[in-house]
Structures are given as C-alpha cells and as structure tokens.
Amino acid sequence: MKTIKQIQPRAIYLLMMLLIVLIVSYQQTAFAQLPTADLRRIQPFAAPAGKTVELKISGSNLDNASELRFTHPGITAKPVMLPTDEFHLQPRIQGSQFTVTVSPDVPPGIYEARAVSYFGLSTARPFVVAASDSREVPETGNHATRETAMTVELNSVITGDVPARGIDWYQFNAKAGQRVLVELIAERIDSRLDGQIVAYNSQGREIARNRDWYGRDPFLEIQPKQDETFFLAISDILYRGGSEHFYRLSVSNKPHIDFVFPPAGEPGSRNTYTIYGRNLPGGSFGKTVYRNGQKLESVEVEIQLPDVPTPPGSFQPGTPRQGSLNGFDYQLENSNTVKIGFATAPVTLEKPELDQQTVSIPTEIAGRFDEPNDEDVFHFQAKKGKTYCIEVIADRMTSKVDPYLEIHQITRSKTGEKTFKKITENDDPPSFFSVHRKNAINLDTNDASATFVAEQDGEYAVTIINQFGSGGSADLYRLAIREPKHDFQLIATTERTLPTGRTGYSVTPLLRRGANWGVRIVAPRQDGFTGDIVITAENLPQGVSAKPLTLSGKTDHGILVLSADETAKSWAGEIRIVGKAQINNQPVVREAKFASLIWGHIFADAIRVRSRLTMRMPLGVNGQESVPVILSPVEDKEWTVELNQKLEIPIKLTGSGSRTGNLTIEPHELFSMLRSPPTVNIGEKETEGTLVINFKPTGNFKVEPGRYQFALLGVGVTQYQHNRPASLAAAAEVKRIEKLVKQIKTEVEQKKAKPDQLSRAEQALAKATATAKSTEKKAAPTNTKFAVWSKLITVNVTKPADKK
Numbered sequence: 001m002k003t004i005k006q007i008q009p010r011a012i013y014l015l016m017m018l019l020i021v022l023i024v025s026y027q028q029t030a031f032a033q034l035p036t037a038d039l040r041r042i043q044p045f046a047a048p049a050g051k052t053v054e055l056k057i058s059g060s061n062l063d064n065a066s067e068l069r070f071t072h073p074g075i076t077a078k079p080v081m082l083p084t085d086e087f088h089l090q091p092r093i094q095g096s097q098f099t100v101t102v103s104p105d106v107p108p109g110i111y112e113a114r115a116v117s118y119f120g121l122s123t124a125r126p127f128v129v130a131a132s133d134s135r136e137v138p139e140t141g142n143h144a145t146r147e148t149a150m151t152v153e154l155n156s157v158i159t160g161d162v163p164a165r166g167i168d169w170y171q172f173n174a175k176a177g178q179r180v181l182v183e184l185i186a187e188r189i190d191s192r193l194d195g196q197i198v199a200y201n202s203q204g205r206e207i208a209r210n211r212d213w214y215g216r217d218p219f220l221e222i223q224p225k226q227d228e229t230f231f232l233a234i235s236d237i238l239y240r241g242g243s244e245h246f247y248r249l250s251v252s253n254k255p256h257i258d259f260v261f262p263p264a265g266e267p268g269s270r271n272t273y274t275i276y277g278r279n280l281p282g283g284s285f286g287k288t289v290y291r292n293g294q295k296l297e298s299v300e301v302e303i304q305l306p307d308v309p310t311p312p313g314s315f316q317p318g319t320p321r322q323g324s325l326n327g328f329d330y331q332l333e334n335s336n337t338v339k340i341g342f343a344t345a346p347v348t349l350e351k352p353e354l355d356q357q358t359v360s361i362p363t364e365i366a367g368r369f370d371e372p373n374d375e376d377v378f379h380f381q382a383k384k385g386k387t388y389c390i391e392v393i394a395d396r397m398t399s400k401v402d403p404y405l406e407i408h409q410i411t412r413s414k415t416g417e418k419t420f421k422k423i424t425e426n427d428d429p430p431s432f433f434s435v436h437r438k439n440a441i442n443l444d445t446n447d448a449s450a451t452f453v454a455e456q457d458g459e460y461a462v463t464i465i466n467q468f469g470s471g472g473s474a475d476l477y478r479l480a481i482r483e484p485k486h487d488f489q490l491i492a493t494t495e496r497t498l499p500t501g502r503t504g505y506s507v508t509p510l511l512r513r514g515a516n517w518g519v520r521i522v523a524p525r526q527d528g529f530t531g532d533i534v535i536t537a538e539n540l541p542q543g544v545s546a547k548p549l550t551l552s553g554k555t556d557h558g559i560l561v562l563s564a565d566e567t568a569k570s571w572a573g574e575i576r577i578v579g580k581a582q583i584n585n586q587p588v589v590r591e592a593k594f595a596s597l598i599w600g601h602i603f604a605d606a607i608r609v610r611s612r613l614t615m616r617m618p619l620g621v622n623g624q625e626s627v628p629v630i631l632s633p634v635e636d637k638e639w640t641v642e643l644n645q646k647l648e649i650p651i652k653l654t655g656s657g658s659r660t661g662n663l664t665i666e667p668h669e670l671f672s673m674l675r676s677p678p679t680v681n682i683g684e685k686e687t688e689g690t691l692v693i694n695f696k697p698t699g700n701f702k703v704e705p706g707r708y709q710f711a712l713l714g715v716g717v718t719q720y721q722h723n724r725p726a727s728l729a730a731a732a733e734v735k736r737i738e739k740l741v742k743q744i745k746t747e748v749e750q751k752k753a754k755p756d757q758l759s760r761a762e763q764a765l766a767k768a769t770a771t772a773k774s775t776e777k778k779a780a781p782t783n784t785k786f787a788v789w790s791k792l793i794t795v796n797v798t799k800p801a802d803k804k
Contacts (some may be wrong), residue, residue: 074103120620262366264341309342362482440504543568628657668713
C-alpha cells in the first residue's frame with residue numbers, strides 16, 4: 001500500500017476536489033429548500049453596441065425560461081425557438097438560448113440580466129456592453145503555455161475563462177515609450193476568479209505582477225524602453241478555474257483615471273478638480289505623484305456637480321455600502337469611469353506639510369495618507385452644549401484605508417501648557433451582521449464616525465490614522481466635522497431563508513399563493529437621526545400587498561413582509577421599496593437599493609463571500625403553487641405588553657399543504673434581541689400553539705419601552721413536487737405522440753405512409769418518453785425544508801406600572 005508521501009500531487013488534488021464535491025452535495029441535500037430561480041452564467045456575457053449575439057444561460061431552477069430581461073431598454077432578447085416538424089407544428093422555446101440585440105445608442109457599461117421562468121424572476125448577472133468600435137476578441141486555441149501564447153493586438157479586449165490548475169498566456173507587441181495598461185475585469189462582473197497578472201519580457205524575465213488593484217481584480221502598467229514583445233500569464237491566485245472563472249482582459253494605451261482630487265464637492269457646485277492617471281488627454285507630469293512606482297499624469301478640469309445628491313444609477317460592483325454612497329459617474333473622454341462624491345459641507349483641502357491644521361466648521365476635509373503610518377490632526381473651535389458629528393469616508397469610496405478616529409478636548413494652563421483630554425474614539429460603526437449569524441450579505445463598512453457634546457467652549461482636535469499602516473497618493477479619505485445633519489439610507493436584502501450560519505445563497509423573492517416573504521431592511525442613520533422611518537412597497541402586482549414597516553427611534557433594521565393572497569397570478573417584475581421620514585419638518589423620501597450575495601458559499605469558502613447592490617428590486621410570483629402552510633397569530637391586532645412581563649401570542653396554521661414533523665416558530669427581526677430567540681413547536685397533526693416572548697431586559701434582549709415590529713418565522717418539512725405542471729405536460733406529450741405513432745403504423749400497414757415516417761415518429765416518442773421520465777422523477781414528492789413568515793406583528797412595550 002502506498003503511503004501519503006507516495007501519492008502523486010495530482011492524486012492529492014483529485015482527492016481534495018472529491019471531498020469538496022461531497023461536502024457541497026451534502027450541503028445541497030441536507031438543506032434543500034423550495035426552489036427559486038438562480039441564473040449563474042451568461043455566455044457570452046458581452047457584446048458591442050449595435051451588435052446581435054446568440055447567448056446561452058445556465059443555472060438552477062430555470063424551468064421553462066421564456067424571457068431574458070435587461071436593465072437597459074435598448075438591450076432586448078428573443079428566445080431561440082426549436083424548428084417545427086411533422087410532429088411539432090408549432091415552434092417551441094428552446095429554453096436556454098436567446099438572441100440578444102444591443103441598440104447602437106446603448107452607452108458602454110455594465111448592465112444586468114435576469115431570466116423569467118416557472119420560478120419567477122431569477123437572480124441577476126452582469127452583461128457588458130462594449131463601445132461599438134471595441135476590438136472584442138474571444139480566447140481561441142490552446143494557449144496554456146508561454147510557447148503557445150495567444151497573440152493579441154494593442155487596444156483589444158479578450159474574453160475567456162481560466163481552466164482549473166491552469167494559466168492562460170497571451171502575447172502582444174508594444175513600442176518604445178508607450179504606456180501599456182493591462183487590466184483584468186473578473187470580480188467586477190461576478191466571476192469567481194480571484195485574478196492575477198504576471199508580465200514577462202521577450203527574454204522571459206518577469207517585469208511586473210499584480211492582484212487586488214480593484215477589489216480582487218488586478219491592473220498593471222508596462223513601459224517599454226524599446227519595441228518589444230511581452231507575455232502575460234493570467235490565472236487564479238489559488239489556480240481554481242472552470243466556466244465560472246471568466247474574465248475580460250484589456251490591453252490598451254487608452255486614458256485611465258487612477259483617482260480624482262478632491263474626491264467630493266458640494267451638490268450644485270462647479271469647481272476645479274485634478275484628475276490623476278495615465279495616457280490622459282492634455283495630461284502632464286507637472287505634479288510629482290507616483291503610484292506603485294509609476295509617475296502619474298495630471299490634468300485640471302472644471303466639473304459641475306448635480307444639484308441633488310443621489311447614489312449613481314449605474315452598475316456598482318463594490319460592497320452594498322460602497323455602491324450606495326452618494327456620488328456621480330465621471331469620465332474623461334473615453335477613459336474608465338470614476339465616482340465623485342457629494343460633500344455634506346464646504347470642502348477644505350488637507351495641507352500635508354502641516355503637523356496639525358486648523359479648520360473652520362462645518363467642513364469636509366479632502367485628505368490623504370501620503371506615506372506609511374501617516375497621522376493627520378485637525379483643530380477646530382466648538383461651543384459648549386452643541387453636538388458635533390465627525391465622519392470619515394474612505395472604505396465607502398473604495399479607498400484602501402481603514403480609518404480610526406480620536407477626538408480630544410484641548411485646554412491650556414496659565415503658563416500656556418496644553419492638556420489633551422480624550423473625549424471619544426471610533427474604529428468601526430456597529431455591524432449589521434446579525435449576531436445569530438443567519439445572514440451573510442455584507443452591509444457593513446470599516447469607515448469611522450463619532451458624535452460628542454462639547455463640555456465647554458474651546459479648542460478640540462480630531463486625529464485620524466490608517467490602521468492598514470499604508471500610505472500613498474491614492475490613499476484618500478473624506479473627513480466631515482459638522483453639527484448633526486440628519487439623514488438615512490435604505491438597503492433591502494433577502495437571501496435563502498434557511499441559512500445555518502455557515503452557508504449563504506442569493507435568491508430572488510418568490511411568492512407562492514398564500515405566502516409571505518420577509519425582506520430585510522437596513523437603514524443606516526446619519527448623525528444620530530432618531531425619527532420614524534416608514535417603509536412601504538410600491539408597484540406590487542395584483543394580489544400582492546405589504547403592511548408598512550416603521551423603524552422607530554434608534555431602530556435601524558427590520559423586516560418588510562410581502563404577502564400574496566390566493567388570487568395571485570404568476571408574475572415577474574421589479575418593485576420599489578421606499579422609506580419616508582420627517583427631517584427638520586420636511587418630508588424626506590429615500591428609495592431602497594437591493595443588495596444580494598453574488599455566489600452561494602459553504603463554510604470552506606466563507607471568507608470569500610461577496611455581496612453587492614443590484615440595479616433593480618426584483619419580485620416573482622408563482623401562481624401555480626401554494627405555500628405549504630400559512631402562519632398567523634390567532635388575532636390580527638396590535639399587541640401590548642408591559643416591560644419585564646411575558647407576552648403570549650396564540651398562533652394558528654392554515655392551508656392545504658402537507659407537513660412532516662414539527663413546524664418550529666420564532667420571532668424574526670425583533671429589534672434588540674440578539675440571539676437564541678424563544679421558539680414554539682407545532683406538531684405535524686396540530687394547527688395551534690402559543691409563542692411566549694419575555695420582554696424583560698437582559699444581556700441578550702436589550703428591550704426598552706417603545707413600538708416593535710417583527711414577523712414570525714416558521715421552519716418545517718413538506719412533501720414538495722418540483723414543477724408538477726411540467727411533468728403533467730410531458731406526460732400529455734407522450735400520449736399525443738403515442739396516438740401519432742399508432743396512426744402512422746396503421747397508415748404504413750395500409751401503405752398510406754412510408755416506414756421511415758414511422759421510424760421518425762418512434763424516435764420522437766422515445767425522446768418524449770425520456771423527457772417525461774426525467775420530469776416525473778424530478779416532480780416526485782420529496783421531503784423538502786421550507787420557511788414561512790407571518791405578516792408583520794406590532795407590539796407596544798409600555799413602561800412598568802408604578803408600584804402602589
């Protein structure tokens with residue numbers, strides 16, 4: 001028997017892959033749930049404006065996919081139809097292939113596509129529209145070695161995917177003095193690829209390598225001193241690969257913006273900004289700014305900012321908090337796009353030559369950490385009794401900075417000696433990840449913020465450092481010092497409803513008849529805003545409703561429940577979720593952005609979980625299936641309980657679905673309850689139970705008097721039949737063709753038909769029979785986990801009665 005040391009590396013790799021497959025299979029089997037449509041790949045995923053392409057979609061639960069919808073009206077799709085024949089007189093939808101046409105007037109950029117199927121609207125995947133004159137090149141042939149490197153021209157974009165344990169090699173020619181920019185776009189278009197670029201000269205010597213320039217996407221520059229051929233090695237950093245590890249590789253000498261300074265301006269203002277980058281039109285090397293050893297060009301431009309600050313409406317590949325930062329997209333001719341933010345106060349430029357800088361407030365300081373371990377200090381005058389808010393924006397504008405804040409009060413003795421008293425500090429704001437670990441979407445930021453009330457008139461100091469310890473020209477930050485400027489943002493999220501703390505999967509809300517679906521709402525509040533935020537859903541289809549959710553006081557997250565009644569019909573589309581509040585006696589309305597996981601994950605890959613905003617808020621309704629059980633309180637009313645007392649909520653179960661075993665019910669998104677919520681089990685043959693919630697403050701439940709809204713979440717097992725209508729239709733098709741076969745047999749015997757016609761009919765029958773068996777097997781009743789919500793429940797917690 002061979003020892004472990006004797007096993008070849010490839011065998012070890014195969015064993016590891018088998019183990020991962022078994023783990024994934026176990027996860028998918030053990031936690032199988034009611035299906036929703038998941039679009040995993042579009043191939044090809046790009047097309048130039050004005051072109052028509054044939055593409056294929058793949059994923060799970062895309063049964064009877066009939067439409068492909070894009071977030072730009074100029075991108076349209078028609079399903080590929082199977083041709084008619086003597087046994088099928090009407091065209092049939094092929095199901096996975098579409099003809100997509102991009103109108104010539106569609107601006108270059110990244111858009112989203114969703115498939116419409118039996119299970120509603122699928123999850124979204126990016127679709128890239130290139131400029132009409134873009135040189136789009138698909139990878140071809142074997143180019144797995146330097147000797148077989150695929151030749152590409154400068155100013156080309158290559159589309160490909162890396163093989164597992166493999167490298168894609170390319171070569172190109174560049175002339176002396178050119179600034180050749182090599183960029184890999186993968187993470188930004190939802191690829192699983194964690195890319196790396198290694199560049200070699202014609203002698204085979206490595207001259208540059210990069211990863212993690214734009215998130216996990218690499219970028220590098222090559223400056224040849226003479227005409228030369230260069231080679232590029234493209235791979236995943238862990239040498240993973242396959243069809244989901246796709247990329248776009250750009251090799252060009254086109255304009256590229258690295259960053260803009262200042263990074264923000266006041267809404268409606270027109271100011272001069274300095275653009276830093278490479279190959280910039282009108283650019284010069286007048287400013288001595290380097291990045292990764294390469295000197296950047298600069299050019300000054302006047303930019304008019306819009307009057308109203310809003311998040312950009314374009315595709316945002318970063319984290320949800322990065323994507324929802326107010327700003328607008330800017331381009332310099334045909335360069336890449338960068339975001340310029342909206343400042344919340346007049347902008348002050350940092351003076352790097354000063355050890356400390358005095359500023360007048362309110363202000364927003366545009367600064368940078370010029371060198372490693374840089375520490376910036378800003379002094380300002382404050383008035384006794386006034387509240388001051390200090391906020392840093394760095395991570396949210398994709399700067400590689402992890403800010404930390406300290407605020408000190410400065411006093412002087414009679415001899416003039418200064419004393420510094422620390423007032424407050426902050427590293428990161430509170431996390432939006434639930435302590436119970438039942439969500440995986442990242443709604444956090446490592447930006448810092450702090451609020452304090454001045455104890456006396458006088459001088460105060462704000463110190464900001466970069467905890468990464470790095471420094472450089474692009475390590476930018478925005479530091480606002482202001483009195484409270486109340487506002488809020490709104491993000492809606494949903495993911496697979498039965499996570500385990502180790503898994504997370506993207507999902508589009510899908511309502512079956514009689515079902516409720518909980519959409520998690522997160523509302524980051526600015527500068528201590530404590531007003532009510534009323535959340536409602538708009539543009540809902542007939543038969544679907546949502547009771548308003550109110551986030552009161554300091555409540556910054558909750559659940560909005562979408563409900564479909566028994567009359568709801570199949571539908572797929574976009575809805576709006578909006579939040580309304582009164583700020584300074586003025587109505588303020590904010591539309592929610594929708595955040596989603598990019599890929600499902602298991603525990604072994606949890607560190608690589610990625611989430612982003614989608615461009616629309618999707619919803620699907622399946623009018624052919626009913627929810628297994630309807631969960632609701634016995635009484636539809638607002639509940640009242642005194643602090644420190646228990647509240648009993650009688651529960652009833654209705655509906656015609658089947659259940660196996662208990663239905664376990666708990667309060668979901670009950671604000672201030674951290675973990676281990678109370679539960680009640682309702683047995684398989686039972687339809688009633690009582691949930692008891694103790695509204696006594698504990699370390700686990702920081703309840704206070706006030707108004708609370710939450711939903712009941714029930715988890716159980718049902719006998720589910722996957723897409724039963726498809727199975728019935730396939731069986732009917734078999735019967736139809738059986739009649740044709742019988743008829744043609746008779747006609748052959750009567751010599752009214754030829755034997756080859758009978759042969760074709762029997763082949764058609766065999767194919768239909770195979771399809772019917774497959775769909776029948778898929779539709780066989782299977783024990784399947786499911787989750788159900790109740791409609792929104794309101795509980796008013798009152799102060800304890802005075803003891804007599």
